[in-house]
Amino acid sequence: TKVLLTGGSGFIAAHILEQLLAKGHSVVTTVRTEEKAAKIREAYPSQAASGALVVAIVPDIAQPDAFDEVVKTPGLEVVLHTASPFHFKWTDAKKELIDPAVIGTTSILRGIVRSAPTVRRVVVTSSFAAILDEAHISDGSHTFSEASWNPVTLADIHRSPATAYRASKTLAEKAAWDFVRDPASGAKFDLVTVNPPMVFGPVVHHLNSLDAVNTSNERVVDLLRGKWKEEVPSTGAAVIWVDVRDVAAAHVKAGLEIPEAGGKRLFTTAGLFSNAELAQIVRRNFPEYAERLPTEATKGGELPPEGERYKFDNSATTQLLGMEWIPFEKSIVDTVRSLKKVGA
Numbered sequence: 315t316k317v318l319l320t321g322g323s324g325f326i327a328a329h330i331l332e333q334l335l336a337k338g339h340s341v342v343t344t345v346r347t348e349e350k351a352a353k354i355r356e357a358y359p360s361q362a363a364s365g366a367l368v369v370a371i372v373p374d375i376a377q378p379d380a381f382d383e384v385v386k387t388p389g390l391e392v393v394l395h396t397a398s399p400f401h402f403k404w405t406d407a408k409k410e411l412i413d414p415a416v417i418g419t420t421s422i423l424r425g426i427v428r429s430a431p432t433v434r435r436v437v438v439t440s441s442f443a444a445i446l447d448e449a450h451i452s453d454g455s456h457t458f459s460e461a462s463w464n465p466v467t468l469a470d471i472h473r474s475p476a477t478a479y480r481a482s483k484t485l486a487e488k489a490a491w492d493f494v495r496d497p498a499s500g501a502k503f504d505l506v507t508v509n510p511p512m513v514f515g516p517v518v519h520h521l522n523s524l525d526a527v528n529t530s531n532e533r534v535v536d537l538l539r540g541k542w543k544e545e546v547p548s549t550g551a552a553v554i555w556v557d558v559r560d561v562a563a564a565h566v567k568a569g570l571e572i573p574e575a576g577g578k579r580l581f582t583t584a585g586l587f588s589n590a591e592l593a594q595i596v597r598r599n600f601p602e603y604a605e606r607l608p609t610e611a612t613k614g615g616e617l618p619p620e621g622e623r624y625k626f627d628n629s630a631t632t633q634l635l636g637m638e639w640i641p642f643e644k645s646i647v648d649t650v651r652s653l654k655k656v657g658a
């Protein structure tokens with residue numbers, strides 16, 4: 315199958331690319347710079363030489379015609395749209411966060427309608443951020459599921475950087491569903507969204523350095539660098555997590571292997587976690603870092619008591635995908651091993 319994967323340089327997308335190529339699919343992936351394109355081609359020399367892997371440059375996904383050229387690739391059947399800002403290094407939330415998320419999504423959908431009639435399915439990487447409602451973060455009587463929607467609007471983006479990021483994911487996902495449900499859009503493909511919470515797991519070494527690790531693994535780097543020695547920071551609103559290899563597998567299954575996934579939101583979640591548990595796992599498995607790590611007596615980072623945190627139910631997704639989620643300890647051990655390879 316011929317697949318278009320946007321944002322191929324990303325933490326999650328790198329695993330999607332690896333799984334697609336391992337299964338023999340042919341992939342066109344987009345990145346912003348030639349430097350990143352070259353690294354990806356170098357990592358897969360035989361596929362790059364045979365044409366099974368093509369890396370294309372799309373410099374700015376916030377342009378309404380950003381994907382017009384790449385969607386003209388003949389024979390595309392599936393599009394996996396992962397590119398979207400996930401960092402807090404912006405100054406203008408509307409321009410640097412909301413626009414690439416939302417326009418990036420609508421521009422690829424419009425481009426497919428105009429130039430890629432063979433595409434039958436589009437998978438958009440959304441997020442738990444589009445499911446969560448900030449009003450219920452500490453509400454033990456509330457359950458988030460595939461049916462839940464974040465009520466956040468553009469008017470809320472100045473509340474906090476986290477709210478702005480959640481708005482970018484919510485508005486982008488809404489724009490995608492609105493597009494495919496609008497009879498006037500001309501869409502002949504169906505849509506699946508993948509909505510992961512906090513994603514941990516190994517970084518792909520050819521794309522990473524310790525100082526530029528993806529946002530959700532940053533806390534593991536902080537821990538290894540000794541920043542949690544005196545006090546373990548609060549786990550935050552995301553007390554649920556999933557391994558990157560499972561998120562990648564969900565994209566591949568949803569896009570290429572499970573026709574019934576069409577029209578579904580996939581809440582890919584392995585379970586609860588806390589920063590305290592994360593620190594203990596690293597201490598148990600990597601004694602070489604002991605000096606820099608908190609001890610068993612160090613306070614902080616515990617999971618809030620059951621009555622003071624939301625519940626989640628992603629059984630529909632687990633069943634549809636037939637997933638056995640990778641356990642937290644394995645995910646963290648593999649994350650740290652991968653970070654050691656890039657200098658931790």
Ligand code: NDP
Nearest residue numbers: 321323324325326346375397398399414441512513528530
């Ligand atoms: P990364 O930061 O590693 O990947 C983000 C990707 O999007 C990169 O390829 C990046 O390109 C690209 N990108 C970001 N901003 C732009 C822009 N303005 N124009 C063009 N490309 C851009 O993070 P993840 O892999 O974690 O994120 C991938 C997707 O998964 C995102 O949609 C994110 O919202 C979503 N997600 C991630 C979660 C997590 O915990 N990691 C949880 C839930 C959802 P470049 O390499 O050039 O910066």
